Amino acid sequence: MTDQKELQESELDALFSAATDATPRPSSTLLARVSADAEAEIANAVVARPARTTGMLKRFVSLIGGWPTAAGLASATLAGIWIGYAVPETLDGLAGGTWFVGSDLDMVQFTASIDSLLGEG
Amino acid sequence: MPFDALNEVSDEALLVAFGNGDREAARALTLRLTPKVMGFSARMLRDVAEAEDVTQEAMLRLWRVAPKWRQGEAKVTTWLYRVVMNLCTDRLRRKRAVALDAIEEPVDQTPGVEAKMTTDARVQALQEALQDLPERQRQAVILRHIEGVSNPEIAAVMDISTEAVESLTARGKRALSTALAGRREELGFGDD
Numbered sequence: 001m002t003d004q005k006e007l008q009e010s011e012l013d014a015l016f017s018a019a020t021d022a023t024p025r026p027s028s029t030l031l032a033r034v035s036a037d038a039e040a041e042i043a044n045a046v047v048a049r050p051a052r053t054t055g056m057l058k059r060f061v062s063l064i065g066g067w068p069t070a071a072g073l074a075s076a077t078l079a080g081i082w083i084g085y086a087v088p089e090t091l092d093g094l095a096g097g098t099w100f101v102g103s104d105l106d107m108v109q110f111t112a113s114i115d116s117l118l119g120e121g
Numbered sequence: 122m123p124f125d126a127l128n129e130v131s132d133e134a135l136l137v138a139f140g141n142g143d144r145e146a147a148r149a150l151t152l153r154l155t156p157k158v159m160g161f162s163a164r165m166l167r168d169v170a171e172a173e174d175v176t177q178e179a180m181l182r183l184w185r186v187a188p189k190w191r192q193g194e195a196k197v198t199t200w201l202y203r204v205v206m207n208l209c210t211d212r213l214r215r216k217r218a219v220a221l222d223a224i225e226e227p228v229d230q231t232p233g234v235e236a237k238m239t240t241d242a243r244v245q246a247l248q249e250a251l252q253d254l255p256e257r258q259r260q261a262v263i264l265r266h267i268e269g270v271s272n273p274e275i276a277a278v279m280d281i282s283t284e285a286v287e288s289l290t291a292r293g294k295r296a297l298s299t300a301l302a303g304r305r306e307e308l309g310f311g312d313d
Contacts (some may be wrong), residue, residue, distance in 0.1 A: 002250055004302055004305070005299060005302055006295070007297075007298040007300035007301050008303065008304050008311045009303070011308075012294060012298055012301075012311050013248070014296075014310075015243050015244075015247045015301070015308070016242040016244070016247070016266040016267055018240045018244050018246070018247070019164075019243075019244050019247050020268075020269070021240070021242065022161075022165040022241075022244045022265050023156075023160040023164075023267070024159055024160060024169060024172065025156060025157055026155045026159040026173070026176065027173070030155065030173045030176060030177065031151060031152070031155060031161065033129070033148065033177050034151050034155050034177055034180045034181075034285060035148065035151050036146075037177065037180065037181045037183050037184055038139070038144075038147035038150075038151060038180075039144070039147070041181075041184040041185060041187075042139075042142050042144065042147070045142060045188065046142065047223075058285050109176070114142065
């Protein structure tokens with residue numbers, strides 16, 4: 001008769017093996033619960049995604065001072081783009097034909113003429 | 122994608138697909154991972170109903186982390202085992218706290234059939250001996266020798282070094298051997 005104070009390695013392995021074989025399996029009810037949770041998370045994500053986009057837009061608008069500011073910003077942006085594309089031909093048109101019709105603004109001379117310089121000499 | 126084709130797909134790829142709303146990925150992950158989680162939690166808690174609750178909770182956390190999952194950082198099973206380990210630890214601590222107040226509350230001894238030379242008797246005896254191990258040793262031994270998880274993965278789950286895992290499992294096995302040595306005959310090992 002053996003008087004071992006410990007199980008042999010092979011005996012312990014046999015116990016582990018028995019335990020592995022007897023591992024509790026998830027019931028069909030549990031699998032259904034887990035699947036239902038997964039389905040709910042997918043549904044939540046679908047609902048949450050558009051809401052998150054709206055939230056970001058709202059946050060941005062409030063950050064710049066509300067909808068009036070946003071409208072002003074949009075107008076300024078569009079005007080800037082238009083001016084950028086319109087120059088140079090249209091600017092002449094604007095200066096001469098639209099806003100300054102009849103004015104003498106285009107005849108103002110900011111530098112001294114050569115005649116006055118010659119006269120002084 | 123046909124469901125069978127998902128057998129070859131990694132846990133991580135399935136999780137990312139689930140995070141993008143793929144229902145087949147959810148189904149594949151459920152069938153693949155729920156048994157692992159259930160097995161580990163049932164061994165830790167020795168209570169099927171509680172193990173089922175822990176399993177559902179751990180899987181729910183997995184579904185929720187999916188959209189934010191950072192690929193390549195950790196194995197899905199490592200993350201999951203860690204969640205299960207923490208959930209089980211919480212429950213066991215709560216149980217112990219309640220047990221201190223309880224009067225003569227018998228511990229849930231799953232009514233083991235009489236010890237015979239059967240597999241049931243071996244499983245039962247091992248479970249009992251496991252419960253007497255310090256918690257960390259028990260976790261390491263279950264993961265290594267019953268769930269078949271590798272030492273490096275256990276190290277990641279338990280947030281310790283591989284050497285520490287080896288030390289825990291070695292001490293755990295020795296303690297189990299000693300505790301069960303007196304029951305050799307009952308366990309069907311007989312006399313040599």
